[in-house]
Amino acid sequence: MSSEKDFSDTIYGLSKKRGFFWGPSPEIYGGSAGFFDLGPLGKLLKNRLESRIRSEFVRAGFWEVECPTVSPEIVWKASGHLDGFIDPVTQCTKCGQVFRADNLIKELAPEAKVDGLSPKELTEKIEELGIECPSCKSPLGSVEPYNLMMKTRLGLAQDAYLRPETATSTYLLFRRFLTFFRGKLPASVFQIGKAYRNEISPRQGVLRLREFTQVEGQIFLLEQDEIDWPSFENIEKEVLPLLPYQPQEADKSDVTLTKMSDALKKGFFQKPAYAWCVYVAYKIFREMGFSDEVMRLRQHLPTERAHYAADAWDVEIYTKSFGWVECCGIHDRGNYDLSRHQEFSKENLSVKVDKKPVVPNVLEIAFGVERPLFCLIDNSYVEDEERVWLRFAAEIAPIQVAVFPLMGKDELVGPAKILFESIMNAGFVAQYDQGGSIGRRYRRQDEVGTPYCVTIDYETLEDGSVTLRDRDSMLQTRVHKDDLPGILEALISGKSRFESLEK
């Protein structure tokens, strides 16, 4: 087998060649790191993932919303992103190390006053105090503000930022949600949309992007709800691969297959509602086509957690390219966000509990779509002596069925095109191809993961039967063309198996 680095090259090569994704974008101008274009197949695949995500959220009782990607500065002031992410940084002119300027000054000159100083003033302060690079004693460069958010402007003068997460824009609707949900909590909503992070140094292709599609589900609820969570009963017998923080601290990384009810008893999860969210996240990834063997749920170490987070678990996916990849975070955000927005907006974001105002808590499921997209291609790639193919689950494959005339003869091409039309009309994403030998066309579809191919031949002209070919086994069977929509539907949805078609 190829090395890890070689394998990601293989995936990126195939993706570029077959039109899953291209980049960095804009390619003809040399590209900017952290931006990628989705080609036709990548977009089809992403649409399928999003629709699985969407239906899984809906099934779990979430309602979808959509908010602007740009919000004025005050929003990010309130959310904490502005202060949290405008760091005054200085860099050593010789060794290149980067430091937080304010922290560095405080550390080396505790009596100096640095709070509220501009980058320019901080630069002067560093000169004044004769501070140099702590590791190599060389002069430091001027202090520059660095913020992870992308800045823009509304009209002439109002500062605004592109959202670094969709969640914050969702929280701003809380009062509207209260009305929509007729004053009842818990209330569950989710959003699928673009988010932007001005990463200093994007790496690993589509795994760390400056612009990406985020999916974030939020449950607004009261503390009591977190304990009394009836839906937990539906999933308490589910067994998930858990990796709590304790074994990690002992440098162990073996998952424990744990029943959810036991996980709660053992204290892996504090609250049933949070545990349920972890299950929902896991279920979404299952629905996207990941098998249990390549997934695990890893709890953040206490040192890894955000200061306000009571608990945090990640869904991780094993890839042949990069090993375990963090794909989804499940966070207990407490009432931090709503409290902050209440404070900054002066709007009442509380509900009445026993006649007293209480700001509700938030549980969150958050992930980007591009990571699972990449992981899925990585996981689906299969290669043997004969061919290369993507073993997508039929339901998420970008193209579901390809239609070929056995040869490019007029008497076969005509009927093949008619059949292609009827398959499209039946609602399938289909592709027609008459270029090259039949074997080459099968291989082409294998390489983009098309689960089924249909071939029209001379027998079709006599009795209406066609060849139906299965991607993974390369087996073929004859069926009547009029039965195809039903057969394909059953195969793709998993209601029947290809082997059972064989007579």
Next chain:
RNA sequence: GCGACCGUUGUCUAGGGGUUAGGAUUCAGGCCUUCCAAGCCUGUGGCCCGGGUUCAAUUCCCGGCGGUCGCACCA
């Protein structure tokens, strides 16, 4: 952002101060072909960008952009 290495058709790659820049594969068209990348013919397409050195730069130098790895960063 720093350091090291790197950037040649759609993809993978050979090469190198003066070349018709080579190969494999893909792709398009044609011939052939009654089910798994066959064969034959034809064709499209390339030296990341800018500056410098030089009679001459894709090749050497500098800068930019991008990539890989390491450091840092990753709410």
